[in-house]
Amino acid sequence: MxxxxxxxxxxxxxxxxxxxxxxxxxxxxxxxxxxxxxxxxxxxxxxxxxxxxxxxxxxxxxxxxxxxxxxxxxxxxxxxxxxxxxxxxxxxxxxxxxxxxxxxxxxxxxxxxxxxxxxxxxxxxxxxxxxxxxxxxxxxxxxxxxxxxxSLIFGKVMRYAAYGPEKEKFEEELNKILFSYLAISNKEKEALELVAKGYSFKEIAHALKVSHSAIEKRIIPLYKRFNVKSLTHLVSFAYDNYILP
Incomplete structure (x- = not known):
């Protein structure tokens, strides 16, 4: 045991x-x-x-x-x-x-x-x-x-999601604590999928009905977490690690 x-x-x-x-x-x-x-x-x-x-x-x-x-x-x-x-x-x-x-x-x-x-x-x-x-x-x-x-294909990145009445706070808390891991939440992945389609942060914010700063908080921290230098590099990393289909 x-x-x-x-x-x-x-x-x-x-x-x-x-x-x-x-x-x-x-x-x-x-x-x-x-x-x-x-x-x-x-x-x-x-x-x-x-x-x-x-x-x-x-x-x-x-x-x-x-x-x-x-x-x-x-x-x-x-x-x-x-x-x-x-x-x-x-x-x-x-x-x-x-x-x-x-x-x-x-x-x-x-x-x-x-x-x-x-x-x-x-x-x-x-x-x-x-x-x-x-x-x-x-x-x-x-x-x-x-x-x-x-059908799951695993790369270096762990995938998770949080649900509940205080979903935003729940996921934010997990994000802070799990920052040292190569991990991505559903909320972050949702925004990243639109980045990969060529949407601007403003367009993503409109599509997801959140503020521009909320989208920045989802995407910008991924640069440091995944050690990438640009949006193009981030999207490439996401495809290479099966985060995006």
């Missing part, structure tokens, strides 16, 4: 290696009501119980039985090149949401990465993690969906 020290300092306070009891009334209830899709695994982890309370589809996706998979294993099965970024993202996203008290079930984040199958092979995954339930303004449980996406 992976060591606890391998993942984020904040997350490890809440994560255990206890799998779900799939014969419990709670798990059976979820099994009837949680939608299931092809090439997808689902989990529900309870912070209140400090354990997994539901799991489905894991043997088909990553080789672990549903009564075997646990939160510690899921967090630590990221491929080495994605591990540090994934751990930091989990940490900072969870910390951000923990400071909120309203509409918690509307918060989630996504990340594209590779996970290590139980047989040692790498599986391309589009993962989404969000708040499943809350009580008295505090997170009670989270839900994660791991979709196999073999």
């Amino acid at each position: 992976p060591e606890r020290e391998n993942f984020g300092e904040y997350s490890k306070t809440f994560i255990t290696a206890v799998p779900a009891d799939l014969k419990s009334q709670e798990a059976l209830f979820f099994d009837e009501r949680i939608p299931k899709f092809a090439d997808e695994a689902v989990y529900i982890y309870s912070f209140k119980q400090n354990r997994m309370i539901y799991a489905s589809g894991w043997e088909e996706i990553l080789g672990y039985r549903d009564d075997e998979i646990n939160m510690l294993a899921i967090v630590n099965m990221s491929a080495p090149e994605f591990a540090h970024f994934s751990h930091e993202l989990n940490d900072k996203a969870l910390k951000f949401i923990h400071h909120k008290s309203k509409d918690l079930e509307k918060y989630s984040f996504t990340i594209e990465l590779k996970k290590i199958h139980k047989n040692g092979t790498q599986v391309p995954i589009s993962a989404r993690v969000g708040v499943f339930s809350s009580e008295n303004g505090k997170i009670e449980s989270i839900i994660g969906r791991f979709q196999v996406n073999r």
Whole structure:
């Protein structure tokens, strides 16, 4: 079993290696009501119980039985090149949401990465993690969906997105903390796609219904993050690293 020290300092306070009891009334209830899709695994982890309370589809996706998979294993099965970024993202996203008290079930984040199958092979995954339930303004449980996406092509840049009532603040907070990584958010990618099509910052701002300065804040920091000297170089870098199609 992976060591606890391998993942984020904040997350490890809440994560255990206890799998779900799939014969419990709670798990059976979820099994009837949680939608299931092809090439997808689902989990529900309870912070209140400090354990997994539901799991489905894991043997088909990553080789672990549903009564075997646990939160510690899921967090630590990221491929080495994605591990540090994934751990930091989990940490900072969870910390951000923990400071909120309203509409918690509307918060989630996504990340594209590779996970290590139980047989040692790498599986391309589009993962989404969000708040499943809350009580008295505090997170009670989270839900994660791991979709196999073999069309993903990975370069040097990690791709992620944040969602929720305070999406802008959520993503800005993640951007500040993850700046040292080669990473790009959906918001930044959205603006960069229009740059690649030849739009000016003013035109992009109009198209996305934000201010000119908001577009500058999305694009200009990418110069330093990706070590590029111009917009042309930035767009070229984006294509070379499969950020843009």
